[in-house]
Amino acid sequence: MLTIIDYKAGNLTSVKLAFAALGVETRVTDDPAEIRAADRLVFPGVGAAASAMSNLRNAGLVDTLKAVTSSGTPFLGICLGMQILFDHTEEDGGTDTLGILPGQVRRFPDVPGCKIPHIGWNQVNDREEYYFVHSYYVEMNPFAEGTTEYAGVRFASLVRRGNILASQFHPEKSGRIGLKMLSDFLSWNP
Amino acid sequence: MLTKRIIPCLDVIRGRVTKGVRFQHNVDLGDPVEMAIGYSNGGADELVFYDITASAEHRPIDIGMVEAVARSVRIPFAVGGGISSLADMERVVLAGAEKVSVNSLAVRDPGIIREGSKAFGAQCIVLGMDPVGTDDPSFPSGYEVTVRGFRERTGLDAVEWAKRAVDLGAGEIVVNSVDADGTRNGFELRLTRLIAEAVGVPVVASGGAGTPRHVADAFTEGRADAAIVAGMIHTGEWTIGEIKSFLSDAGIPVRRTW
Numbered sequence: 001m002l003t004i005i006d007y008k009a010g011n012l013t014s015v016k017l018a019f020a021a022l023g024v025e026t027r028v029t030d031d032p033a034e035i036r037a038a039d040r041l042v043f044p045g046v047g048a049a050a051s052a053m054s055n056l057r058n059a060g061l062v063d064t065l066k067a068v069t070s071s072g073t074p075f076l077g078i079c080l081g082m083q084i085l086f087d088h089t090e091e092d093g094g095t096d097t098l099g100i101l102p103g104q105v106r107r108f109p110d111v112p113g114c115k116i117p118h119i120g121w122n123q124v125n126d127r128e129e130y131y132f133v134h135s136y137y138v139e140m141n142p143f144a145e146g147t148t149e150y151a152g153v154r155f156a157s158l159v160r161r162g163n164i165l166a167s168q169f170h171p172e173k174s175g176r177i178g179l180k181m182l183s184d185f186l187s188w189n190p
Numbered sequence: 191m192l193t194k195r196i197i198p199c200l201d202v203i204r205g206r207v208t209k210g211v212r213f214q215h216n217v218d219l220g221d222p223v224e225m226a227i228g229y230s231n232g233g234a235d236e237l238v239f240y241d242i243t244a245s246a247e248h249r250p251i252d253i254g255m256v257e258a259v260a261r262s263v264r265i266p267f268a269v270g271g272g273i274s275s276l277a278d279m280e281r282v283v284l285a286g287a288e289k290v291s292v293n294s295l296a297v298r299d300p301g302i303i304r305e306g307s308k309a310f311g312a313q314c315i316v317l318g319m320d321p322v323g324t325d326d327p328s329f330p331s332g333y334e335v336t337v338r339g340f341r342e343r344t345g346l347d348a349v350e351w352a353k354r355a356v357d358l359g360a361g362e363i364v365v366n367s368v369d370a371d372g373t374r375n376g377f378e379l380r381l382t383r384l385i386a387e388a389v390g391v392p393v394v395a396s397g398g399a400g401t402p403r404h405v406a407d408a409f410t411e412g413r414a415d416a417a418i419v420a421g422m423i424h425t426g427e428w429t430i431g432e433i434k435s436f437l438s439d440a441g442i443p444v445r446r447t448w
Contacts, residue, residue, distance in 0.1 A: 011284060011310070013286040014286055021264065046314075047311050120192050120392070120416070121195065129193055170266075172264065173288065175448050176264070
């Protein structure tokens with residue numbers, strides 16, 4: 001069953017409703033056994049990295065996440081759920097994150113005229129626009145399949161490695177094009 | 191490139207979308223969910239719903255409507271009006287709204303911005319403000335913030351209040367000009383620009399949009415990141431597609447496929 005990992009980092013309603021719009025039932029859980037047994041996993045997240053990491057530790061999910069991301073189970077990280085897959089973030093005075101993917105997460109520079117958070121519809125690979133809401137970004141890396149430019153920075157907005165797919169943008173809030181990505185994820189066999 | 195957002199505003203009274211001028215002469219425009227679907231399919235980048243009489247009538251926000259919208263559209267939307275506590279914010283967010291807009295509540299209790307921002311993230315907390323032009327020198331920006339449907343002045347300078355709200359954790363500011371609201375004579379560009387240049391978070395221009403040129407002006411002269419449109423599209427006079435074509439021709443980046 002399609003399983004959404006709940007670690008008290010933001011609101012899961014939109015993700016559930018987007019899959020419901022595709023006619024797919026979802027289960028929301030923080031139970032490590034259920035997560036290990038899932039067919040497909042969604043790892044959303046909005047909010048601060050440090051509290052997200054502490055929630056994951058308290059729920060005993062750090063090892064679970066390391067296991068499922070190397071098991072071949074199709075795995076979709078969204079927003080903060082993408083960022084904390086990497087090694088480290090500048091957020092909250094510097095926070096070590098899961099280290100499942102190598103790379104760094106940084107804060108957008110203060111550039112006159114470029115507001116933080118980066119909110120709105122921005123292009124991925126200079127083509128279609130998806131909906132973004134974030135203040136930190138994943139640095140360019142070898143797994144970046146999609147890149148986006150903001151505040152003079154080009155960052156990784158979609159990464160893929162093995163069974164892991166992760167987007168900085170919110171497919172669940174990106175209209176028809178976002179639903180298409182979620183639908184593709186449902187039939188993805190990495 | 192980050193595109194400029196066009197945000198239809200739906201003023202809701204007892205489950206129906208209405209439109210008035212300066213909160214008066216309201217006419218029925220339709221069902222909020224049907225209109226949300228129509229605008230989403232028509233290229234709206236985001237939606238905002240104001241339950242405009244909830245506060246005055248001491249009613250809680252219509253959560254059933256928020257849930258129905260969340261089930262029906264896959265674009266972000268904000269909800270305002272009738273929010274009187276952190277618990278109200280949570281109900282709106284859990285019902286599927288991306289953002290909560292606070293206005294009178296934040297003036298009465300600025301701490302709610304910090305609490306909301308801490309609980310749901312700055313991106314979730316929108317400060318709505320209704321400034322009115324004034325010659326009174328005690329307001330350095332020339333604009334005083336009003337509340338309660340423009341009926342009450344607050345003694346707050348618009349720019350000072352915007353900065354303070356951002357310090358407290360607001361992630362976006364909707365600047366709704368009292369003088370321009372409902373006139374369809376164009377946004378109050380000086381006010382929009384004053385706020386947009388004073389804060390580091392996105393600013394949404396509101397009040398006065400009547401033509402695509404007005405919307406373009408909000409982005410160029412007004413320095414806004416997004417613009418709210420209401421009457422000009424509710425009447426059917428303009429579509430969002432037409433506004434976006436105009437903006438695109440004027441060299442303003444907009445989302446063109448939806």
